[in-house]
Structure formats: C-alpha cells, structure tokens
Amino acid sequence: MTKQASHNYPTCGRSRRSILQSAAGLLSMSFDAKATRALAQDRLAGSREVVVFSYGGSFTEVYKPFTKAVGIKVVDVVADLAEPQVKAMHQAGRVDWDLAYIVVQNYPTMHDAGMFAPVDYTLWDQESLEGTRSRARLKDAIVVLQTAGVLAYDEGVFPGGGPQNWVDFWDVKKFPGARGLEALPGKYTIPVALLAAGLPHRDIWPLTDNKLDRAFEKLNQIRPYVSKWWSAGGEAPQLLINGEYAMASAFDGSVTAAFRKGAPRFVCEGLVEL
Structure with a gap:
C-alpha cells in the first residue's frame, strides 16, 4: 500500500525552488511478539478485514479502491499520533491494529524494542517491488510518504x-489577518519560528x-495573532x-487534497522541510 503526492498543482509553489523533503511516516506492522502475532493471524483468518491506524483525511482515500480490488475491508482508526497506543499494545501483549503510520524519528527506538513484525516481501508482486526504492523497504516497515510544510494564504485576502x-x-x-500554526508536535513549528527569526535553513x-x-521568543511575538x-x-x-485564517502553516498533501476536492484557490509559499 503506497501513497504518492500529486505534483500537478503549481499553486503550491513547487516550481519556485526545490522542495526539501524528509520521510515523515512509516507504514509498519504493529504485531510484536510471536504469541501476539499468532493471535492476530488467527483473528484475521477469514475475517476479510484489516485494522489500520492513519491520520484520517486524504490518507483514507485508498481504502475503498483497495477493498473493491481485493475484498478486504479496512477498519480505519484515526488519531493524531500512533506511537503511544502502539507502545501500550506492545507492553500489554495485546495488539488491536494490523498497520500503523509511525513518525520516522520515532521508528528506531520502537524498532529496537521489537515492536514490529518483519515484512514478508515475497508477497509483493514485481511491479510493487520495483516501484518502491530499496532503501524504503526496511526489515519491518515501509516508507510510504514524504511531506513538506508550506505557508498557505487566502488569495482573496491578499489579491x-x-x-x-x-x-x-x-x-x-504588512500582512494583517488571523494566523494558523500547528500545535503538536513542536518540531514542525519551531523550525518555522527560527526561519522567521532569520536563521538559515541549514543552521536550524x-x-x-x-x-x-530564540524560537519561543518569536512564537511569543506571533501568539496574539494565531486564532487557532x-x-x-x-x-x-x-x-x-x-x-477563519488569512494564512497558515499546512502540509503540502493536505493542501493538494483540498484542491482535488474543488476548494477555493489559495496560494502556498515558504516551503520548509519537516
């Protein structure tokens, strides 16, 4: 199961500069111990369903086509972060999910703790193997998406x-209006504040x-203007x-999904690696 970002929306400014991207999520098997793996396999046998954690929204668009193609229902579990629940399931020895998106920075520790089952790449067809870079095919996880942060603003407010x-x-x-910034995790908002403070990207x-x-000082300056x-x-x-926003930080994928659904036009600038 893969996710590809669309590059057909020049409004997002992809042609203005090369986008610095990093792997922001992993689609990982959440079984951990042999006993737990066997329990999960028994539970899935004949059930024709798979339980998947995701962030909701555009992440779930592939589920219906997948179910139609293979006849397996996807039970969607949506939350902001998977890691706390995955760790709790690992500690309890009871796994309720089959797959989960894991933030790449959290993967090494969870991998070392044995929280994921190996991926059986013999089940992949040749086209899927060739379409996934070898460095994205880890022992117990697959890199499935890359993302960048953008500064999006309402074109109607700033014609x-x-x-x-x-x-x-x-x-x-110079640019009045309500702002929007991400609440959690801070690692996305702090680099933005440092860029606003004049720190070059390479030095963050x-x-x-x-x-x-320095970042918190800048955030204190903008805080009164952040409506949410x-x-x-x-x-x-x-x-x-x-x-409700004149401008906001946003994920490029979320903006692209909004365009696909016919959202009124707004413009993206200020790309930053996440």
Whole structure:
C-alpha cells in the first residue's frame, strides 16, 4: 500500500525552488511478539478485514479502491499520533491494529524494542517491488510518504500578493489577518519560528538551547495573532476555506487534497522541510 503526492498543482509553489523533503511516516506492522502475532493471524483468518491506524483525511482515500480490488475491508482508526497506543499494545501483549503510520524519528527506538513484525516481501508482486526504492523497504516497515510544510494564504485576502516566506508571516502590519500554526508536535513549528527569526535553513539543526529560546521568543511575538493552533492535517486548509485564517502553516498533501476536492484557490509559499 503506497501513497504518492500529486505534483500537478503549481499553486503550491513547487516550481519556485526545490522542495526539501524528509520521510515523515512509516507504514509498519504493529504485531510484536510471536504469541501476539499468532493471535492476530488467527483473528484475521477469514475475517476479510484489516485494522489500520492513519491520520484520517486524504490518507483514507485508498481504502475503498483497495477493498473493491481485493475484498478486504479496512477498519480505519484515526488519531493524531500512533506511537503511544502502539507502545501500550506492545507492553500489554495485546495488539488491536494490523498497520500503523509511525513518525520516522520515532521508528528506531520502537524498532529496537521489537515492536514490529518483519515484512514478508515475497508477497509483493514485481511491479510493487520495483516501484518502491530499496532503501524504503526496511526489515519491518515501509516508507510510504514524504511531506513538506508550506505557508498557505487566502488569495482573496491578499489579491495583490501575500506573504512569500516566514518572515512575512510574522509581519502583521504588512500582512494583517488571523494566523494558523500547528500545535503538536513542536518540531514542525519551531523550525518555522527560527526561519522567521532569520536563521538559515541549514543552521536550524541540531536544535540547541539558545535556538529554542530564540524560537519561543518569536512564537511569543506571533501568539496574539494565531486564532487557532491546528492539530489535524486537514484543519489548516479547511479553516482557510472557511475564512477563519488569512494564512497558515499546512502540509503540502493536505493542501493538494483540498484542491482535488474543488476548494477555493489559495496560494502556498515558504516551503520548509519537516
């Protein structure tokens, strides 16, 4: 099961510069111990269903075509993060999910703890194997998506041109209006604040105490203008569509999904690696 981002939306500014991308999620088997794996296999035998954690929204668009093609129902479990529940299931020795999206930064520790079952690549057809890079095919997980953060603004609010970067996002006099930033995890919002503070992208990592202080100082400046700290990927585009935001940080995939569904046009700038 793979997820591919669409590159057919120049409104998102992909042609302005090369997008720095990083793997942001892993589709991983959530069985952990032999006994638990056997229990899960027994439960699935003949049930014709698979339980999958996802972030909701566009992540679930593949489920109906998948079910239609193979006859297996996908039971969708939606939350902001999978890791706490996966760890709890591992500790309890009872696994209720079959697959889960795991943030790449959390994968090594969970892998070392033996939380995932090996992926049987002999079950893949040749086309699927060739279509997935070898470095994305890990022993017990598959890299399934890449993402970038964008600065999205309402073209109707700024018909003469809106903010072009994160420094502009912080300029409330030149670009007035309600802002939106992500609430959790902070690793997405902190780099944006550092870029707004004038720190070059190449110097953001590793985060140090003085960089964190600098980021929080910038966030304190913009805080009165943030009307809502969004937590789900689909929130930012929807609140832009509703007119509750003049501009917001957003995931490129969520913006693309909104365009596909015929959302009013808004513009994306200020790409940043997540």
